[in-house]
Amino acid sequence: MPSDLSARHILEFPGGYTRTTGPVIGRFLTELRDGRIVGVRTADGRTLVPPLEYDPHTGDPVTGEYVQVGPAGTVAEWTWVTAPRAAHPLDRPFAWAMIRLDGADTALVHAVDTGHPKAIRAGLRVWPRWRAERVGQITDIECFVPEVTMIVSPVRTEYTVTPGRALTRFLEGVRDGILLGGRCATCDKVYLPYRISCPECGSPIEEERQVSDTGTVTTFAINNLPDPRAPEVPFVSAYILLDGADTPMIALVGGVPAHEVRQGMRVRAVWVPEAERTLSMTNITWFAPTGEPDAELEA
Amino acid sequence: MRAVAVAAFAQTVHTGHDTGLSEPELLLPVLAEVRAKSGLRAFGFTCSGSCDYLAGAPFSFVSALDALGAWPPISESHVEMDAAFALYEAWVRLQHGDVDSALVYGFGKSSLGDLREIMTLQLDPYYLAPLGLDQLSYAGLQAAALGADRAELDAIVRRCRADGRRNPYALDLPDPTEQDDGHAAPITDGAAAVVLVAGDLLREYPRLAYLTGIAHRIEPHYLGMRDLARSPSAADAATAAGVGKGRVDVAELHTQFSHEELILREALGLPPDTLINPSGGPLAANPVMATGLIRVGEAAQRILDGTAGRAVAHATGGPCLQQNLVAVLSEEA
Amino acid sequence: MGNRCAVIGVGQTHYTTKRRDVSMAGLVREAALRALEDAELTFRDIDAVVIGKAPDLFEGVMMPEAYLADALGAAGKPVTRVHTAGSVGGSTALVGASLIQGGVHDRVLVVAYEKQSESNATWALSTHLPFTASLVVGAGGYFAPHIREYVRRSGAPAHIGALVAVKDRRNALKNPYAHLRIPGIDRAMVESTPMLWEPIRYLETCPSSDGACALVLASERAATGRPAWVHGTAMRSEPIFRAGRDTVNPRAGQDCAADVYRQAGITDPRREIDVAEVYVPFSWYEPMWLENLGFADLTEGWKLTESGATALDGDIPWNASGGVLSSNPIGASGLIRFAEAALQVRGLAGEHQVAGARTALGHAYGGGAQFFAMWIVGADKP
Numbered sequence A: 001m002p003s004d005l006s007a008r009h010i011l012e013f014p015g016g017y018t019r020t021t022g023p024v025i026g027r028f029l030t031e032l033r034d035g036r037i038v039g040v041r042t043a044d045g046r047t048l049v050p051p052l053e054y055d056p057h058t059g060d061p062v063t064g065e066y067v068q069v070g071p072a073g074t075v076a077e078w079t080w081v082t083a084p085r086a087a088h089p090l091d092r093p094f095a096w097a098m099i100r101l102d103g104a105d106t107a108l109v110h111a112v113d114t115g116h117p118k119a120i121r122a123g124l125r126v127w128p129r130w131r132a133e134r135v136g137q138i139t140d141i142e143c144f145v146p147e148v149t150m151i152v153s154p155v156r157t158e159y160t161v162t163p164g165r166a167l168t169r170f171l172e173g174v175r176d177g178i179l180l181g182g183r184c185a186t187c188d189k190v191y192l193p194y195r196i197s198c199p200e201c202g203s204p205i206e207e208e209r210q211v212s213d214t215g216t217v218t219t220f221a222i223n224n225l226p227d228p229r230a231p232e233v234p235f236v237s238a239y240i241l242l243d244g245a246d247t248p249m250i251a252l253v254g255g256v257p258a259h260e261v262r263q264g265m266r267v268r269a270v271w272v273p274e275a276e277r278t279l280s281m282t283n284i285t286w287f288a289p290t291g292e293p294d295a296e297l298e299a
Numbered sequence B: 001m002r003a004v005a006v007a008a009f010a011q012t013v014h015t016g017h018d019t020g021l022s023e024p025e026l027l028l029p030v031l032a033e034v035r036a037k038s039g040l041r042a043f044g045f046t047c048s049g050s051c052d053y054l055a056g057a058p059f060s061f062v063s064a065l066d067a068l069g070a071w072p073p074i075s076e077s078h079v080e081m082d083a084a085f086a087l088y089e090a091w092v093r094l095q096h097g098d099v100d101s102a103l104v105y106g107f108g109k110s111s112l113g114d115l116r117e118i119m120t121l122q123l124d125p126y127y128l129a130p131l132g133l134d135q136l137s138y139a140g141l142q143a144a145a146l147g148a149d150r151a152e153l154d155a156i157v158r159r160c161r162a163d164g165r166r167n168p169y170a171l172d173l174p175d176p177t178e179q180d181d182g183h184a185a186p187i188t189d190g191a192a193a194v195v196l197v198a199g200d201l202l203r204e205y206p207r208l209a210y211l212t213g214i215a216h217r218i219e220p221h222y223l224g225m226r227d228l229a230r231s232p233s234a235a236d237a238a239t240a241a242g243v244g245k246g247r248v249d250v251a252e253l254h255t256q257f258s259h260e261e262l263i264l265r266e267a268l269g270l271p272p273d274t275l276i277n278p279s280g281g282p283l284a285a286n287p288v289m290a291t292g293l294i295r296v297g298e299a300a301q302r303i304l305d306g307t308a309g310r311a312v313a314h315a316t317g318g319p320c321l322q323q324n325l326v327a328v329l330s331e332e333a
Numbered sequence C: 001m002g003n004r005c006a007v008i009g010v011g012q013t014h015y016t017t018k019r020r021d022v023s024m025a026g027l028v029r030e031a032a033l034r035a036l037e038d039a040e041l042t043f044r045d046i047d048a049v050v051i052g053k054a055p056d057l058f059e060g061v062m063m064p065e066a067y068l069a070d071a072l073g074a075a076g077k078p079v080t081r082v083h084t085a086g087s088v089g090g091s092t093a094l095v096g097a098s099l100i101q102g103g104v105h106d107r108v109l110v111v112a113y114e115k116q117s118e119s120n121a122t123w124a125l126s127t128h129l130p131f132t133a134s135l136v137v138g139a140g141g142y143f144a145p146h147i148r149e150y151v152r153r154s155g156a157p158a159h160i161g162a163l164v165a166v167k168d169r170r171n172a173l174k175n176p177y178a179h180l181r182i183p184g185i186d187r188a189m190v191e192s193t194p195m196l197w198e199p200i201r202y203l204e205t206c207p208s209s210d211g212a213c214a215l216v217l218a219s220e221r222a223a224t225g226r227p228a229w230v231h232g233t234a235m236r237s238e239p240i241f242r243a244g245r246d247t248v249n250p251r252a253g254q255d256c257a258a259d260v261y262r263q264a265g266i267t268d269p270r271r272e273i274d275v276a277e278v279y280v281p282f283s284w285y286e287p288m289w290l291e292n293l294g295f296a297d298l299t300e301g302w303k304l305t306e307s308g309a310t311a312l313d314g315d316i317p318w319n320a321s322g323g324v325l326s327s328n329p330i331g332a333s334g335l336i337r338f339a340e341a342a343l344q345v346r347g348l349a350g351e352h353q354v355a356g357a358r359t360a361l362g363h364a365y366g367g368g369a370q371f372f373a374m375w376i377v378g379a380d381k382p
């Protein structure tokens, strides 16, 4: 794996997902914000904590009856975390536990801060440690602590991503100012960018084939919404069939007013200076008109 | 039900790191291998399993169609579940009677992100995910609920890793140590594919692994609202699939944690002499989204190569064995 | 196509930009409970549940079927989660129907949803991995070039898109569940809105909606009430990067239609289908799909639209419900097409009922116009 082709990729919806709670979860979180824990009664008289809108075993709606439970409870099961993760409620070793709050028929999952694994056991009585500033999140309870002693929902996942074998080969070409395609011997079609198998027949593609950096705009959109990848608004994103390739690539068209771009227009890649080239498609700033007469389009 | 059988199975040589291949590139040789083994180029139905959050981008399954060479256009569907559930969908489709073959595949690269935290995103988004409860943590709660003997669990890990070292497709993992206790399935990249046949095609193969029963069930999600030490959904699926109707030579179980073997053994009602995870199981190779399908494939392979006459495969989804699929494979229809 | 299958219950939520009053489970339960009420059943009567939605990035919940299973009364039952891009709602119905056609179950609950307001669709759809060479800005940026190519090939006049935008929104005024309700909408209003991705104007695009849709499907022996009978089901997919792929008139759509018509015994869709609910997220896709689905000859689809044939009072109404252009909870949008087709042949479509509808098409597509799902439903038992 080429070490220079590895990138951090972060998937994070800016600001966090805005989760509407509905009435039942909303009631629970509202009570929580006020420092109370409530459960909801099912039709058969059990108390669910945390409350759901439905009896999890039957799907029937729960009753509208809320009952205050806890705040103390009893640890049923627990597991110790020696190395807390960034997303965990505590930044020091703690236990995850299933806690049966007084008056509840189900167990609440939460963290228990005992400092040491020897200090936690099934049957331990625990109380919530409330955050001073509560917002209506399950984490308004910072954790539970042994008796007497005591939501915007960010979703972020991080990856290390590599381009794959075929795209790596293609990007190496782009670094060297070459557009590399692959020819399927069975179908006699040249695929751009280079790929290792044919989308039509599934055969491995073994023959690399360099294609021209000139081509024809087959069709395009004039985009009036700004995009970080485009220099200005409006900008043209076009399907460009490069000479010698049988599949179009999508790229910016520049060096010409957006409304003068035509289907059939002949264009050429505008490369960044050689010294600035990297293993990336950004080596091509955009495609600009060659001035040749327009190509004939298929009927 | 209409007789359906596994005719071919293939898997990648799984790795514990990113080898630089994209998902479709991982899949390509596997597809070629099941096509060669089954002698089939096109299929009446195709179904796959993969996960966008594992890949870090939406529509992770789309480019797999290009690897497949899906032309002319194919009758195809996708589940955002382990590919064993795609196999179930294909089995249902073959029950219609109008098509006689199906291709099933699954793939995943757990090496790209932090699998333990990605699995947090599958939890109840109001009560559990905001706690940051990760996969190792909720598995720890289940292990605690079961209260299994540590030595017994260590023995499971030792056995699975030893079996894995004999399996050319599994990871080469050493005997467990204090630092590397091996109770959690390893991070793995890989892919797998299975070909199912029915109808007239059944006569084309000298030996087949018949799917004599297959069923899946789910149970409530929230961890505090079910008994984590038991798996009633696995038990129900096993009953529906007919596990108890005959001997079980081999069982391939989707055990992502060592303690799950004990829970599943009881839920499935496996006899004491049943060989569990002779492939090494997920504790020796766990390409998420393909792991369950590989259980079906490994069980089928035992029938195809004549080392077993009747085998059970299990696949799971959701936290703490929330959802379970059980299949029975047999040399006889 | 196996055993007979019928739609015996349909449930929808109201579609709107933000359903602030419900949780995710609350949203799907609203549609599911309405479908069950329509079928006069409860969760206890259901054998299996099939859940469909578009990418998990929309709500930031991975494989949410695990969390939603008990909200849908599925404890102890099989649950399947379908994801086939934009066609997913249609595929979800087909996976549910398959369980009955295959003789595995008698009553299946099918639910599809999207709660787009939890994040932002353009963000979720434009999340690109490093190293991809793609320069696509949302769905509109992807489909606009293909629309331009359609206009070139067909010689369609520029106002056809606006006609579809007006027609579907007028239909939406007759559908109590529809999201976009624009009284007095006309061609001038549509044409006065800005070009987003030329040739697509703002009012020629679908909205971003929260919503869910549910069906109860039944085997012949479990069918009750006024069923819509399934006469044909088909799905087709094709690779996006194939050389020479026709993105205006994709082969997968043609093949899928041919398959579903063959099963239903339809040789002339224009005459034999009474009403069609077709996935039209950008107005120009009506004339394009009229051709792709065989309702019009190649390059002639726009003439059918222009003649008023696809209007509610035309001879082949398309999207009497207002269509995707009026309500678009992405993962549910395909299932809504399938559900509305069923409502029409059951005679239960209310104010947007097409009089005497006995045969209807439900259609969905997704990805780069490469995934297709369709069914034909009829008032008569096949």
Ligand SMILES: [Zn+2]
Binding pocket: A184, A185, A186, A187, A188, A198, A199, A200, A201, A202, A203
């Ligand atoms: Zn080829």
